[in-house]
Amino acid sequence: MAEPKCPECKTVGLEHIVSKESDEKSQGGDPWFDVVHCDECGHVYGVFAKITHQPRLKLQM
Template sequence: MTEPKCPECQVTGIEHIVSKDSEEATETKDPWFNVAYCDKCGYIYGVFAKVVHRATSSVW
């Protein structure tokens, strides 16, 4: 399998892709999202939701 490579600094290896919980949190202290980034240069791969709110009533 090919190792991932950072498009910004060219470092290779999945061990360089790290994530951090958001400082924003729910009332129960659960983070709203995670940010995945390169630990060498800080390039952001993406932001991933951890808390998803669902509708309380159905419109159907």
């Protein structure tokens, strides 16, 4: 399997892709999202929601 390579600094290896929890937290203290980035240069690969809310459906009778 090929190792991932950062598109910015060209660092190679899965161990250099890390995540950090957001500083913003829910009322219960849970982080809202994770930021996935290169630990060498800080290139952001993505932001992933940790807290999602399901829509509440009202049933009409």
